[in-house]
Amino acid sequence: MSILRFTKDHEWVRFDGTVATIGITEHAQTALGDVVFVELPEPGRELAEGEACAVVESVKAASDVYAPVAGRVTEANAALADDPALVNRSAEDQGWFFRMILADPKAIEALLDADGYAALVAAL
Amino acid sequence: MTPDDAPLALTPLDPLHRALGARMVGFAGYAMPVQYPAGILAEHRQCRTAAALFDVSHMGQALLHGAGADAALERLVPGDMLGLRPGRQRYTLLMHEAGGILDDIMVSRLDAGRLFLVLNASRKAADLAHIGAALPAGVRLEPLPERALLAVQGPAGATVMARLAPAAAALGFMAVAEASIAGTACLVSRSGYTGEDGFELSIPAEAAERVARALLDQPELAPAGLGARDSLRLEAGLCLYGADIDETTNPVEAGLTWVLGKRRRIAWDFPGAPAVRAALEDGPARRRVGLRPEGRAPARAGTAIIGPGGETVGQVTSGGFSPTLNAPIAMGYVRADLAADGTALALRVRGADLPAHVAPLPFVPHRYVR
Numbered sequence: 001m002s003i004l005r006f007t008k009d010h011e012w013v014r015f016d017g018t019v020a021t022i023g024i025t026e027h028a029q030t031a032l033g034d035v036v037f038v039e040l041p042e043p044g045r046e047l048a049e050g051e052a053c054a055v056v057e058s059v060k061a062a063s064d065v066y067a068p069v070a071g072r073v074t075e076a077n078a079a080l081a082d083d084p085a086l087v088n089r090s091a092e093d094q095g096w097f098f099r100m101i102l103a104d105p106k107a108i109e110a111l112l113d114a115d116g117y118a119a120l121v122a123a124l
Numbered sequence: 125m126t127p128d129d130a131p132l133a134l135t136p137l138d139p140l141h142r143a144l145g146a147r148m149v150g151f152a153g154y155a156m157p158v159q160y161p162a163g164i165l166a167e168h169r170q171c172r173t174a175a176a177l178f179d180v181s182h183m184g185q186a187l188l189h190g191a192g193a194d195a196a197l198e199r200l201v202p203g204d205m206l207g208l209r210p211g212r213q214r215y216t217l218l219m220h221e222a223g224g225i226l227d228d229i230m231v232s233r234l235d236a237g238r239l240f241l242v243l244n245a246s247r248k249a250a251d252l253a254h255i256g257a258a259l260p261a262g263v264r265l266e267p268l269p270e271r272a273l274l275a276v277q278g279p280a281g282a283t284v285m286a287r288l289a290p291a292a293a294a295l296g297f298m299a300v301a302e303a304s305i306a307g308t309a310c311l312v313s314r315s316g317y318t319g320e321d322g323f324e325l326s327i328p329a330e331a332a333e334r335v336a337r338a339l340l341d342q343p344e345l346a347p348a349g350l351g352a353r354d355s356l357r358l359e360a361g362l363c364l365y366g367a368d369i370d371e372t373t374n375p376v377e378a379g380l381t382w383v384l385g386k387r388r389r390i391a392w393d394f395p396g397a398p399a400v401r402a403a404l405e406d407g408p409a410r411r412r413v414g415l416r417p418e419g420r421a422p423a424r425a426g427t428a429i430i431g432p433g434g435e436t437v438g439q440v441t442s443g444g445f446s447p448t449l450n451a452p453i454a455m456g457y458v459r460a461d462l463a464a465d466g467t468a469l470a471l472r473v474r475g476a477d478l479p480a481h482v483a484p485l486p487f488v489p490h491r492y493v494r
Contacts (some may be wrong), residue, residue, distance in 0.1 A: 033164055034165040036422065037421050037445070039421065059165060059351060060444075
């Protein structure tokens, strides 16, 4: 049983009780347009909450991705190196960015749930 | 400059862009389509493989009337305007007295007493004032704000034009003529800014949507926005005013020496001629080059270019991703001794020095009709 949460910066976090997987939302990939490059954090890197830790480049511009919660990176999605457009095709599944062990698993409860995020997007 | 909070001007095709689902952005004071639902990559490929329709109505259009129009314009540009034959078009530069570039413009001679000018959107107000202030008696500048400008670009463009406007399809590269399209008299040139064969159509505003719809009805054509226009012109190695050239760049370092008319290079009688001549004779201190970063990370405008000793030797002025090469590409200025093709340099992207090398321009060969 995993829980899915969102940030106001348009990232999603799927937490399975041990590891959290982070990516950008469908709304974010639509707004960015064609993704041509993704720079991901190295495994082992310790991230503070809100720290800029990844960069997603569309044809037009570069955008930062922020750590939704504090923790240590365990894995980056190697598939994005060869196929960054996976972010456009499958933003909330195969186009995940990185995985991390949370410093405080309870921190995830402070993030938006699906309804809260949908309301945020609807208000844009 | 237009203040950020000024309301955006609309082109005559604004309702069509919105009907087509375009994402609109502010550009040079206009609401312009940056992309349509297909997306920038697909629109870029559409232009390279078939044909794309661009609205470039934000650009300035004007007529210069009078028997002395060519001589008057020659006092502002380094090109040969007296030698421009009727029905021919030429790229030239409005020059700053110090040798910099005020704008890059297209000039067409319609007949003995009329030159048709196309100006960059961001510069048109300044250009019109600059040109207007320099005219002798008997030469008159007529801005044409009530005209739209469309660009049909790509290898299938000629097929489309042959169907809709046979007279236009018969034009050679950089030729211009009147042609009727969808019942509307248009001024058509065989030119563009994508590196592909193509046409630019100057159209009365009230007929612009009808002409655009007639073009979009053709199976070869799909709309493309400013995003694709930028990646196309960067692949073609073409300068964007305000990014790659401006009042501080001279034509020699920008690689635009070819715009200097032969007669003008003997007389040296254009604004900024001493500085341009010095750059030609002594060699410029820096040169515009193409850059191919290794890896996939794009280097955007403003990125520092790092030399073999770790020192900054220049700056990227345009940078992005090439859909045709499926790799990042950039243009920028580097110290002249590092401008040779193949020179190994680095690009400082987010604090990391990424290897890159100087590459010949254009990145993608031009395919103009000959």
